[in-house]
Amino acid sequence: MTAHRPLSRVVVLGRDADLWLCVNAIGRALGPAGVQLVAVELPTRLTPSHVSATLPPLEAFHAKLGIKEPSLIRATGGSFSFGQNFVAVSGRSPGFFHAWGAYGAPIDGSAFFPCWLKATRHGLNLSLQDFCLTAVAAKNGRMLLPDEATSAFGRTDYGYHLQTMAYVGYLKTLSATLGVTTHEARDVGVERDDNGSITALTIEGSVRVEGQLFVDATGEDAILVGRSLGVPSDSWRQYFSVDRVLSARAPVFTSIPPFAEIRTARAGWTALHPNRVATGVVHAYSNGLSSDAAALESAAAAAGVKLADVSVHSVNPCVRSRVWEGNCVAVGGSAGIFDPIHDVGLHALQLGIVHLLSLFPVTEQFTAERAEYNRIMRSYCERIRDFQCAFYALASFDGDFWQRARGQAVPEPLAHKIATFRARGDVAPMENETFSPDSWQAIFTGLGVVPESWPPNIDRISPNRFQEEFRRALNFIKAKVLEQPTHGGYLDSLCRSATA
């Protein structure tokens, strides 16, 4: 057996959340195992209008980084989000709530969804979201604090709306305890050896930072994996019609909704991400169909308020063809750019970091790890892409933008998933999914896909049992929601406890 040098020196180059989440995760997990970490920080590109809307798994990731929820919420102007409320500005399409929690509870051992599906075909006039505890709580401005009864009913997951600048500052402060060497840099040079491996970064032409493994957390710039190593991206343009995004800030809501709201209009969609400091506004559109000025008007009209701190940037969904190339691993924006719907960016970053940790090389010989990392990250990214594509492929809203969105290509695994759902309400199980079957069912039905049949085994359950169980579920939800504190009240007490 050839002895390879242990891998013990890692350099992370990047900025903002990509950099600091990475530094905290690697530093905290591998510092005690003897891995030395150097962070090279590029200037921020954030503005006060940026709000990070996060997916539920971030909570568990934060816990591993030693982040306590009250202090995080307090420091970042943060609030809770139980899902995404989709509404059509025109009022002509019914809206729907895509909750992070579970929809309904099993009936006599059968999944809830097909039972609901069959009942609606027989005249039940209640939407899927009426059976979702967290959706009902959120729409009533309430929290949902889980207890034994709610856990038996189903998952009550949530995400956050955090002021991104404050969040990044919080992460940076947190990393100070880890003993990570940090350099600030504006201009970074890359040194490579004859094999093409990166050997060192040079900062402003003077400081030289050597490493064995380099993490590219530079976002869309992809300074290492793209510019230096020349790894191309595989474009997902054919699947998505959003190519431009406007970010802005709206005033804080007097009563902060515990969810994101996605308002769809003829020329695109506008997301409102409320928190305790402001409301982040994101407007997504297609440049060929609306000018930036028209987009600002649409965004302001959809938000219903005047917008501040407006910035506009283009978005080109794609995935790096190899996210780990040579001795360089791309995480976050340098690994892939996602469509802005469903707020998956931070989650994709988390996936990149978590899998890097679980495959962190033992020595400088890491061919197997690299192959596995590239395989698994590709798979995760594609399943997220499919979920996002489903939204555009199935949305029936009026307007040029939506017509174009519906006309985009549909990846083959998604086409299969839509087909089995249409046929039977079945969500084809696939590996490496980010979104649960509940999420798939929520968006499919929310967007008006009506399955043609249901699995025949639920026909054993009598209509009376359905009635009974539906009534029981609705009563349970109503009673549980009334027990809950309001979102505002809960945030106040949480922030008070964090100062105490």
Next chain:
Amino acid sequence: MGEAIRDDNGPAPFRVVIVGGGTAGWMSAAGIRRQLRTEDYSVTLIESDEIGTVGVGEATLPHIKIFNDMLGVDEAQFMRETRATFKLGIQFCNWNQPGDCYIHPFGAFGEPWGGVEFQHHFFRAQLAGHQRFALQDYSYSVVAARNNVFEFPNEDRKSIRSTYAYAYHFDAGLYAAFLRSWAIERGVRRIEGQVCDVGRHPTTGDLRELTLKSGERISGDLFIDCSGFRSLLLGKIMGVAWQDWTHWLPCDRALAVPCKRIGALTPYTRATARRAGWTWRIPLQHRTGNGYVFSSQFINDDEARDALLAVLDGAAQGEPRLLRFSPGRRDRAWQGNCVAIGLASGFLEPLESTAIYLIQAAVIDLLRLMPRPGSGADPRLVAEFNRLNEMQYDRVRDFLVLHYTSNGRVGEPLWDYVRSMPLPDSLVHKLSLFRARAALPNYQYGLFARDSWLSVLVGQGITPTGYDRLADAFELPALEERLAEFRNRIQTNVDVMSTHGAFIADYCEAQATASEGAAA
């Protein structure tokens, strides 16, 4: 559906016709009868007493309990009637070096510490020279199996006694008979007979009607081919091509013979590597099942027969029966209105007792994707069934090939061949990841779980050169203490368990008749 009779209440019952009455046929029939209403689905099963069933897999995997529970079967009664014993795992002997034995248990190894999987801590201690114990010593079910003891798993998730599952060894013929009476009581129509002609739709090619030797004609809406290796409908009539996997799994024959039971009742199957294949030993209440799975390229039938008879525990009960097979699967298990379940859709040697599991998985998927009364098979759902079926077979295949490719039997032609044969890419990748860092395959659907991979990878003598770096964050002395504490916890709990034999006698002993004792 032109010929279906309609009444005012909706479509006529959807007619499911099952061809073949082995384990696959009766599991399909029972599953449908349990889950689907008789007014919506009729089930007819055609079997012939003249055609013997293969009686696959007298050893099972823990999933079968889910199936039996779904049927509402009383476990003790089922065990009595099928002469069943409990199974905590499979013991593999001589696969690596002569005299080597390891158990692939239906249970966990150790427990994760600090969010790091157990095997990383284990290999860290081992590579640091601080490990005098084998991985096997960290599995509760391995230690229980070695001690020939049994107890039901505990439901308290914090208890070490919850870290395993169990399966059964049973007489597959009796299991099929058990399911047959269960299903017939609940309205499955059984027809004794042999199919001699098949009528198809002239344009779609769908199956419409089977003609039996008796002249009776059976029409149906969906045909389940459980005809075994013959693949009477899917293979012969629908012409779905066979993917041959002999280049990865060279064994193509088996000789099976029961023998008298001698000695303590072991709660595990044994699979012993031999010159041209391997022999199984499956302990039942009333006898021990034995067989030699071999490659006809490396041994002839007579030599194999002699080799098998030479290794029996007790007197053979009859002459060994020869089975011929080829490993692989059909390109599609479901085509048109014909779906094959069991050996008619694919065959993998019984090394990991997967045959009944594969039947069960197919039945459960079929129930989800079954056409509804008044409609035909939906190509979208057929595609989904085939996708899942393919995944199941491919994953089991990689796991089986692992046993062969990593053998240590140098100098024996079969074993030299399988050690050097080209492997499926998916397996090469899994092996290289384990070798580099003790990482285990990570997938959610299908067999096998991570601890299964771990047991066989290590059992076959593959040692990783590294482990997850996160394990280095723990102090070695503290780790050693935890390892010792875990071994003690296993031993303390195993010490109070009943012997497997006593447990069976108390719980589900069959009242064997005199004639059965001697039956072949």
